[in-house]
Structures are given as structure tokens and as C-alpha cells.
Amino acid sequence: MKHPNQATLALQAGGDLGPLGRWRTQRHLARCAECRDEIARFEQLRQDLPLLAESPEVHWNRLAAEMKANIRLGLAAGECVRADERAGAGPMWSTARVGVALASVAVLLATGVVLERPGPTAARETGVVVQATADGVQVREGGQALGLMHSGTSREAVTYQVGAQGSVEARYVDSETGYVTVNKVDVE
Amino acid sequence: MSNKRQVALLALLGAGAALAQDVPIEGRVNINLGKDSPVALVSMSTGDSHSSSRGAALVLDLHMSLTLRNTGAGRIHGVALRVVSQEVTVGGKGSVSIPSLNVGPGEAFPVRIDMQLMRPTQVAGGPLVDVNLDGVLFQDLSCYGPDRLNSCRTMTAWDLEAQRDREHFKHILAQAGPKGLQQAMIESISRQSARPQLDVRVLRAPAVASAALGPVRTEQFAFLEFPDSPLQPVDGWAQIAGNEARAPRIQVRNRSAQSIKYVELGWLVRDPNGQQYLAASLPASDPALYLPAGKTARVEQETALRFSRGGQPVNIQGAVGFVSRVQFADGKLWVPSRADLDLGSLAKVLPASAEEQRLDDLYLKRGLEALVQELKKY
Numbered sequence: 001m002k003h004p005n006q007a008t009l010a011l012q013a014g015g016d017l018g019p020l021g022r023w024r025t026q027r028h029l030a031r032c033a034e035c036r037d038e039i040a041r042f043e044q045l046r047q048d049l050p051l052l053a054e055s056p057e058v059h060w061n062r063l064a065a066e067m068k069a070n071i072r073l074g075l076a077a078g079e080c081v082r083a084d085e086r087a088g089a090g091p092m093w094s095t096a097r098v099g100v101a102l103a104s105v106a107v108l109l110a111t112g113v114v115l116e117r118p119g120p121t122a123a124r125e126t127g128v129v130v131q132a133t134a135d136g137v138q139v140r141e142g143g144q145a146l147g148l149m150h151s152g153t154s155r156e157a158v159t160y161q162v163g164a165q166g167s168v169e170a171r172y173v174d175s176e177t178g179y180v181t182v183n184k185v186d187v188e
Numbered sequence: 189m190s191n192k193r194q195v196a197l198l199a200l201l202g203a204g205a206a207l208a209q210d211v212p213i214e215g216r217v218n219i220n221l222g223k224d225s226p227v228a229l230v231s232m233s234t235g236d237s238h239s240s241s242r243g244a245a246l247v248l249d250l251h252m253s254l255t256l257r258n259t260g261a262g263r264i265h266g267v268a269l270r271v272v273s274q275e276v277t278v279g280g281k282g283s284v285s286i287p288s289l290n291v292g293p294g295e296a297f298p299v300r301i302d303m304q305l306m307r308p309t310q311v312a313g314g315p316l317v318d319v320n321l322d323g324v325l326f327q328d329l330s331c332y333g334p335d336r337l338n339s340c341r342t343m344t345a346w347d348l349e350a351q352r353d354r355e356h357f358k359h360i361l362a363q364a365g366p367k368g369l370q371q372a373m374i375e376s377i378s379r380q381s382a383r384p385q386l387d388v389r390v391l392r393a394p395a396v397a398s399a400a401l402g403p404v405r406t407e408q409f410a411f412l413e414f415p416d417s418p419l420q421p422v423d424g425w426a427q428i429a430g431n432e433a434r435a436p437r438i439q440v441r442n443r444s445a446q447s448i449k450y451v452e453l454g455w456l457v458r459d460p461n462g463q464q465y466l467a468a469s470l471p472a473s474d475p476a477l478y479l480p481a482g483k484t485a486r487v488e489q490e491t492a493l494r495f496s497r498g499g500q501p502v503n504i505q506g507a508v509g510f511v512s513r514v515q516f517a518d519g520k521l522w523v524p525s526r527a528d529l530d531l532g533s534l535a536k537v538l539p540a541s542a543e544e545q546r547l548d549d550l551y552l553k554r555g556l557e558a559l560v561q562e563l564k565k566y
Binding site: 144171 | 282287455
């Protein structure tokens, strides 16, 4: 049994096939469970897409319209050249071309998702950061850092205080000197 | 592990060790105490200072032990040293302060400075670290030093808190005897160990807005008012998004009869479970602040604070402010009383003063009798 290709099944799932193509595909689907499953997967995918489209930052509708237009343009262009190539080009070349088109669509889709989906990106920290570390307080910028350490004193025995102007201090009783010591780093 | 892997691991370790270089520390630390300084350098040791490689960065661990002598005529109650590395100019500076000192004329005292410098490339020649005397506070609250870090104000505030807390414990000793003092110390130590703390990072440059932080909202400050405070917080708000708080602004009014030149507020935040934490102190950003009696001014900062605990972000639900430090135009300082700190369970949230921390440590290490003798010195 010769199965319709992936593009045909995808177009069938979206109701985008012409009358003749739709009739031929429906005839095939009536006796092919494998292709019915494939159609079902395409339909599920299409049902999921509107959920993503609800996000105002994702231009899924525009993306889908562009994809449809590109697919139609590709198919139309293929039809135009097919008449000239029909003598020399066999079914294998046609399948490869569709494969390339699908791969392009997949790349376009993935790029769109990566570029436009509002994923939970981590908050980046730029500029100067002032913070307590495991054994001290530190002012850091990029690959450079200046730290004052409370060596020999456990973190639990240290009182940290932050200044909203950009400072952090560690106050502890120095185990060697016995004095309360306050280490502080500041942003200039 | 196979022999090949062992060899590869040893080679890797060997390469790491080769990258780690000894940096000669001697002669590369400048100590500058000032020409007419009331303290003199008796000795300095750079002990086991060393350098190591961490990834592509060079890490310098500097361990300095200084011994200073009080060469002045008054008792020293605090010393502040400014620590700067010209090699690591990350727009930051450090300081090491010793509050709660009680050093008489001619007496020596130790100061330990442990620093870590990290930079991506090799260390150039020249001084690695400059240690400059920034301030020396005396018993009569007079202060010596260039005071570039406002150390004199900070040490004076610490000394006022020390006097306040010593008086508190001396009063308990007088009223309830050693047993009462013992009970008070146990309560103080328990309160400090139970005090909730958050990890807070301060970002000087505005952070890049992130979807992970959630929507930004404006949170109004609620205020704890101390009856004896010369300053009244009037209104305030901060921008909150998830675990980040930024750009706090608080309007304050001088309700005293004197002009004010410095104000500092405390800032508490609440997590979704209602647990309160001390977020930060919020000093006035204007170094030339002058607030006459009856007038208002705004205390504001442009930094962003990120809160976490155990590596996990902690979302912020509320903001509470209170006045924590005021300096009048004549230089005198106001700090909250013990009664003020008992308001609104503040004492459970705020850290103990440096002096209370010292007395707690003294009690834990040397016992009740040593504590009683220490309190009798003042």
C-alpha cells in the first residue's frame, strides 16, 4: 500500500487539501490505521497551538499564516516546475524535495518557538553584585571579585547585614583575637 | 578507575597545580596609619597567604595579622581600616572594623584581615593591597581619621548601642542578680539563633527584567513608629517583583527641634508564610542631606535586592520600615532604645548589637562570672 506523504497528511489534518486530494486521502485513511494515527497526531498538535497563541508575546497566528503561505508557495512552485521535470524527475526526487521542505518548515517552526516563546528565563545579573558567600562577603563584577573572609568562623555564627545602597557586612567574634570584627564590602 | 583515567586525572591535577603560582606577598601590602595616628603598627604577618587557579581566574588568599598599639592618651573604643586592592578594581572597596574595643594608652591589640581577590589574568607588579586607617573612636566619642567611609559615624552608633546594651544587662544584674543575668543571656542567645535570615544580594546596576520574576507591583511601606524617634516616616513604597525588591523610597519628617544631617531606616520584608525578615538598612542617598526641624525629605536608593534561602528564591509580600539611626547637624547620634526594639517584636527579627554579640560570646566561652566581671569594668 502506498501511503500519502507527511505533507499531505498534515494538510489533510488542517483541512487544507483540495477536493480531489481530500477525496483520495480520505479513501486511503478509511483502510489505513497507521495514517489515521498520524492524522490524529497532527490534529492534536494543531489543538495545542492555539494555547500557545494565547500568549500576547507569541505571534503564532502570524507564524502559522506565514508557514501556510510558504507551504502553498512551495507546493505551487513545485507544480509549476513539475511539468518540465516530469520526464526526468522520478518519485524519489519528489519525496526528497518534500522532505527538504518539511525540514525547512521544522527549522522555521523551531526558530519561531525559540525566538518568540516567553519562556521562564532566569533573571540575569549585570553590573556590580554585593553578596555574602560561604565564608565571607564579596563585591563582584564579571570575573573580578574582592572578598573579606571570616576564616575560622562558621556561617551560623556570623551576623550579616545588607545596606540597600550597595553594601553587605559580616559581623562575628574572631576566634583568634576574641574581638567582634565587622567586615564590610561596598560599591564605590 | 582504569589506569588511563588515573593518568589523565593526575595530569589534570598536575596542570592545575602548575597553574597555581605563589605570589610573593612581602612588600606588596601597604599599611598606612597616618602621620599623627593614635595607633602604631607593632608587627605584621602575612602568614599562609597564597594564590591558586579557579577555572580561568587567579585567586589570591591574603591572610594578614596586624598588631597595633594605642599611642594616644585616650582609651580606644573602635578602629576602622579601609582595605582596597588596586589590582581588583571592581568598583568596590572593603573595610575591617573592630567595635567594642576597650584599649588603654600603651596597650596593643590584634587585627586580622582575611581577603580574597579574584581576577581573570596574571597579577602585575606593584602593591596588591592598601590598608589605610579610616577612623579611631575614643571613649569620649571623639574620632580620629580621614573618615572616607564615614567610619566615625558608624563606630559612634555602635558605641551608643554598646552603652545601651551594657546598661540593660547591668540593670538586670542589679535587679535580678547573676541568675537573672544568666537567664537574660540565655534568652539573648536563643533569640539570635532562632532569628530568621534571608540571603540577600544587592545589584547595583538595574537587573534585566525577567519573566521569571513575575509582574512588578508597587508595595506600600507600613511603619513601626518609635515614640522617642526624632524622625517620623510619613509614606513610602518599593517596587516588588517575585523575590526582587528595588528602588525603595520613604518620605520622612524631622519632628525634633534640631536639624538632621543623616538618616537611616531599617527595612523588613515578609515571605508568603508571614515570616518577617530584616531585608536591609536604608540610608539616605544624599551625602549633603540637611533636614531642618519640621521639614520632610525622601530616603531612596536605586539598587535591587534579591532574596533567597537555601538557594531558593523567596517571594516578598510586604514591606515595613522603621527609623534606625539619625545624626543631628551637631554630630550627635540617635539610636533606638531597648524599649523601642521591643515594639512589634522587632527584637526577634533584628540582629543583636555588636556589644550584645560580644557579651553572648563571652558568656558562652568563659561563663557567668567572667561576664559579671566584664560588666563591672564599665
